[in-house]
């Protein structure tokens with residue numbers, strides 16, 4: 329019998345009596361290695377994080393074990409990277425941080441992952457439990473589990489090395505099953521140093537079987553939905569990022585093409601079918617929403633991004649009035665239906681199973697929607713597309729959002745496999761509407777919260793997980809939230825081309841302090857040279873003042889795959905307050 333070395337964890341049985349001297353020295357395994365082996369066993373090969381007590385050695389050992397350990401300059405960016413890695417791969421993205429402040433820095437991203445339905449696990453080291461719980465003032469003291477709980481889908485703490493396997497298995501299941509989300513895993517410092525018998529320790533690890541089980545919809549729910557659709561005169565399908573996440577692109581394409589129903593992709597569902605698809609109604613959005621009679625939501629919530637399914641956007645008489653549409657909602661969460669307006673036909677299950685069931689239930693022949701409907705949409709679309717083409721063809725000086733994005737539009741068309749990262753206000757809205765996407769899961773952006781700061785974390789994760797060229801279209805304000813990660817991009821030599829749409833500020837660069845004392849809160853240093861930031865780390869910086877210069881710089885970045893930052897000088901008067909959502913700003917009542 330082997331000798332158990334090291335101290336026993338609290339609550340464990342005392343060590344067995346020493347074995348006879350002639351037996352081999354016992355092989356032990358510590359908490360560090362059990363964590364790594366548990367992650368590897370479950371196919372996790374990348375960790376995003378930032379070292380420090382008590383996880384510095386863990387970051388080294390992760391790397392030593394052949395996994396990718398991507399070290400950031402701020403945990404929030406590592407967290408955003410993990411969240412989007414989860415979206416892109418259907419495996420929980422892992423973010424690893426130190427205690428209290430590092431944990432809190434990662435927590436914003438964990439909440440973001442939960443809000444966006446992205447699977448992610450935030451693993452944070454924590455301080456001595458007995459000191460933390462008595463509030464005796466330990467180094468980086470905080471009851472992290474309690475703080476994390478309201479902001480994530482599940483939160484677990486592991487105290488004994490033998491429970492690491494269960495802890496990681498539960499975290500993986502919670503993150504990816506049902507509606508995906510963020511999970512917090514608390515690992516106190518002492519856990520890492522605990523040693524247990526290696527054979528026994530490894531036997532406690534769990535390879536999770538079927539972590540995101542299929543959820544097949546009830547046949548009567550599918551029938552109800554198809555019946556409703558059959559009676560529709562003006563049907564519409566809305567594809568959300570849940571549909572992109574589900575990776576059942578062929579089934580979705582079949583549904584759309586077999587039914588002939590016009591569809592609208594939400595921002596991150598762009599490219600699920602090419603944006604140039606004849607059934608895309610994107611260019612006629614404000615026409616189809618109020619006019620549609622039956623709307624099929626697939627992995628899209630009726631939240632603010634869809635004006636809560638009611639109000640003037642949907643043809644309602646006032647801002648809260650129902651527009652008269654009937655809704656089919658395909659979603660994995662049974663609680664999502666009726667969250668804003670009545671859902672007449674909820675179809676609950678995973679999108680792959682639900683869309684396959686809908687396709688099967690359509691039968692051999694399906695009458696396409698009335699030509700009156702599709703024709704009216706086409707008319708609006710053609711008109712809007714022609715109008716946009718006219719605007720895009722202009723070449724004003726200074727460059728504006730349109731003339732710059734006309735270049736980006738062509739570059740993305742020529743490089744349809746490139747990942748597009750996008751944040752800002754005007755820089756976001758114009759990019760979304762001007763730059764067509766051609767392949768699924770290529771566009772990643774501010775998501776459900778309209779959050780600034782995801783940019784560089786998303787760039788790193790997109791490059792690391794897809795190995796594709798990354799193009800980031802960033803407002804100058806948006807870029808500032810994560811700009812220091814340009815060093816990370818250079819350090820890992822990632823093929824990322826960042827375009828900072830520099831209009832000297834938040835929304836625009838023209839505000840002034842009415843008292844004349846300070847810069848206005850929305851403006852930045854005039855004529856700032858963001859391109860010089862990347863040069864400090866060995867990357868390529870370019871200042872572009874014309875579409876031709878922008879085009880040349882982007883093409884060179886893609887050809888060379890070198891980390892590149894282009895400062896695109898945009899007319900500082902070009903933007904509007906909050907971009908497309910000006911109306912959400914509270915305004916003081918006029919006296």
Ligand code: ADP
Pocket residue numbers: 443444445507508567568569570571573574594595596597626627628629630631633658659660661664677678679680775776
């Ligand atoms: P968007 O912002 O693009 O409109 P949302 O984030 O509002 O999309 O909605 C995504 C929806 O997709 C969520 O309600 C979520 O429950 C659902 N969802 C995510 N993954 C799946 C899946 N695999 N199967 C079914 N529904 C899913």
Ligand code: TPW
Pocket residue numbers: 751752753754755756777778779780781802803804805806807829831833834835836903907
């Ligand atoms: C975490 C509020 C929304 S958009 C934006 C801010 C600060 C920046 C807009 O300026 P930018 O784009 O990026 O230069 P442009 O093209 O219009 O000039 N803090 C967080 N999230 C949000 N959404 C904000 C603040 C905001």
Ligand code: MG
Pocket residue numbers: 803804805829830831832833834835836
């Ligand atoms: Mg700006």
